[in-house]
Structure formats: C-alpha cells, structure tokens
Amino acid sequence: MIYHRIADWNDAYSNGINIPHGDRWPAAWVEPAATFRAAMQAQNRARLDLVYGDQPRNRFDLFLPEGTPKGLVVFVHGGFWMALDKSYWSHLAAGAVAQGHAVAIPSYTLCPDIRIGGIVKEIGAAIDAAAAEIDGPIRLIGHSAGGHLVSRMICTTSPLSPSTSARILNVVSVSGLHDLRPLMATTIYAVLGIDAEEANNESPVLLEPKQGARIACWVGAAERSEFVRQNALLANIWTGLGATTLIVEQPDRHHFNILDGLIDPTHALTQTLLTG
Numbered sequence: 680m681i682y683h684r685i686a687d688w689n690d691a692y693s694n695g696i697n698i699p700h701g702d703r704w705p706a707a708w709v710e711p712a713a714t715f716r717a718a719m720q721a722q723n724r725a726r727l728d729l730v731y732g733d734q735p736r737n738r739f740d741l742f743l744p745e746g747t748p749k750g751l752v753v754f755v756h757g758g759f760w761m762a763l764d765k766s767y768w769s770h771l772a773a774g775a776v777a778q779g780h781a782v783a784i785p786s787y788t789l790c791p792d793i794r795i796g797g798i799v800k801e802i803g804a805a806i807d808a809a810a811a812e813i814d815g816p817i818r819l820i821g822h823s824a825g826g827h828l829v830s831r832m833i834c835t836t837s838p839l840s841p842s843t844s845a846r847i848l849n850v851v852s853v854s855g856l857h858d859l860r861p862l863m864a865t866t867i868y869a870v871l872g873i874d875a876e877e878a879n880n881e882s883p884v885l886l887e888p889k890q891g892a893r894i895a896c897w898v899g900a901a902e903r904s905e906f907v908r909q910n911a912l913l914a915n916i917w918t919g920l921g922a923t924t925l926i927v928e929q930p931d932r933h934h935f936n937i938l939d940g941l942i943d944p945t946h947a948l949t950q951t952l953l954t955g
Contacts, residue, residue: 685861685905688861688862688864688865689865689866691861691903691904691905692861692862692865692867692903692905692906693903694902694903694906694933694934694935698901698933698934698935703935704935705758705763705767705935707935708767708768708770709766709767711770712766712767712768712769712770712771713766713769714770715769715770715772715773716740716766716769719742719743719769719776724742724743724744724745724776725740725741725742725743726740726741726742726743726812727740727741728740729741729808729809729812730808731785731801731804731805731807731808731809732801732804732805734788734801735788736764736786736787736788736789737785737786737787737788737801737804737805738765738785738786739765739783739784739785739786739805739808739809740765740769740783740784740785741781741782741783741809741812741813742769742772742776742781742782742783742784743776743781744776744777744778744779744780744781745779746779748779748780748781748813748814748815749778749779749780749815749816750780750781750813750814750815750816750817750818750848751780751781751782751783751809751810751812751813751815751816751817751818752772752775752780752781752782752783752817752818752819752820752952752953753782753783753784753785753805753806753809753817753818753819753820753829754768754771754772754782754783754784754820754821754822754825754941755784755785755802755819755820755821755822755825755826755828755829756768756784756786756821756822756824756825757821757822757823757824757825757826757854758789758823758824759823759824759867759871760789760790760795760798760824760871761789761790761791761867761870761871762789764786765784765785765786768784768938769784770942771784771938771941771942772784772941773941773942773943773944774940774941774942774943774944774945774946774948774949775818775941775944775949775952775953777944778944778949778953780818780953781812781813783805783806783809783812783813785801785802785805785806785809787801787802787805788801790870790871790872791870791871791872794871794872794873794877795859795871795873795877795881796877796880796881798828799828799831799838799881800838802828802829802831802832802838803832803837803838803839804838806819806832806839806843807839807840807843810842810843810846815846816846816847816848816955817843817846817847817848818847818848818849818850818851818952818953819832819833819847819849819850819851820850820851820852820853820941820952821851821852821853821855822853822854822855822937822938823853823854823855823856823906823934824856825853825855826852826853826854826855826856826857827852827855827856827857827859827881827883829850829851829852829855830850830852830855830857830883830894830913831881831883831886832844832847832850833847833850833888833889833892833894834883834886834887834888834889835886835887835888835889836880836886837889844889848893848955849893849894849895849952849953849954849955850892850893850894850895851894851895851897851948851951851952852894852895852896852897852910852913853897853898853937853938853948854897854898854899854902854906854910854934854937855896855898855909855910855913856906856909857882857883857884857896857909857910857912857913858878858882858883858884858885858909858912859873859877859878859881859882860875860878860882861905862878863875863878883913883917884912884913884916887920888917888920888921888922890921891923892917892921892922892923893922893923893924893955894913894914894917894922894923894924894925895924895925895926895927895951895952896910896911896913896914896924896925896926896927897910897925897927897929897937897948897951898910898927898928898929898937899928899929899931899932899933899934899936899937900928900929900930900931900932901930901931901932901933902932902933902934902937903934906934907928910926910928911926914926925951927947927951929947929948
C-alpha cells in the first residue's frame, strides 16, 4: 500500500520547470496571438481595448465571426492571478470564431494590487460588459487561475448580473484551480495575500453551483498531479450538488499545450465548449 503526501507545495504547483522545454511559455503565445489580432483587424472583425471598469487593466478584446454571432464566448486567462494579460491569448479565439461565435478576452488587475476576491468581481464586470455587446447564449472558458474565475461565475455567490447569469449555457475550466487552500502553503502566497477567510469564500469547491450549472473540467494527463486532482475535485463535489459535470484528462497534453485545441474549430475542446 502506497500513501501519498505532498511535502513540497511549490513544486506541486510549478509547471514550467516540470515540463520539457517549459521555459518556451508564455513567450511562445506572443507571435501567434499578435498575428491573429492583426488578421482580424484587417477584416474589421476585432474590437480592441473595450472598457469595462475604472482600473487600467479593465479592458477586453472582442473578436467577431463573419455574419451575426451565434453567441458569446469569454476566455479568461491564467497566470496565478498575478501575471500576463489578454494579449497572449488572442489566437485561442480562432476555433470558436470560425464556428460563428464572438469571443471576448479580458485583462484584469493583478495581485498584489488586488485580492483574488476583487479579481472575481472584475471578471464579473467584464462578462457583463461583453454580454451587453453580443446577444445570445454565453459560454465561459478559463485556463488555470482563469479556470477558477469562470467556475466562480456559476456559484450561487457569483458577481454576475441576473440577466447575464441566465444566458450562461456552458462553462469549461481548463487546468483550473478550484481549491485555493493549498496555495497558502506556496511562496506565491506572499503575492496573493490569500487568507483562510478568502480561500473559503472564493474556492468553488467550497461553494454551491447555481441551479442548472453545467461545467466541463478539462486537464492534460501529463500535468502536475495537483492540477489533475483539482480538475476532478470540482466535478466530483458539484455532481453531488446537482450540477451537470464532465471530467476530461486529455492524453499527452501538459499545462501549456492543453490550450492548443481551442485554435481548431473541430477539436474536442472547442466542440465541448460550444455544445448545448
């Protein structure tokens, strides 16, 4: 019998150093994102730096399909709530846009200039603002810390307006961090400033999903075991609370290339996001 205990929490949540050539990311996303933005601007199908709040980073980019959008997809980026911005991820809108959906990608204020609870409120405001631009059903997808943020939007304590909440059809959390408590044992704790009260208030696994909530928890099978565990954890708990859930562990994918499927309109990740 083999018991399991995590002794090094920093290593448990460190992606780049545990992935072959992991230092390529996030820089590897910069060029394809810029190329996609330029192509969409040339077609007058990109609306960049739309304002959703008072802070400098309260901006989102909106990419439009040809013709009337079937609905809205919102992609929320990761970076442990303390790094990156919307410019790294533009190309990940390609699959959904090709399928006829508008895609919004917001930036948000980063820790330590804000608490995680404050980011939750900002993302709620960003989704409300994007929803005012595009009619139809809304689908949310987020990566890593962004997976936490989109999951948080369909909790009973969501900051979304009732009208926006009613339009949410589907949520996909990719490599999501759904329980914040373990992060209090890592060195990024000093930047996040998270405490027990905030972990309890902002961890989706400790909250109830809204009635009718539907979420796919998607992770790379080659990811750190903590991300695989956190992926299954939310679906496991929320199934018991009445949500409709799906767990996917995609073979041969790690924390960064797990997102590549969003570029392809026929990929299972894109199709899962757009179903329903």
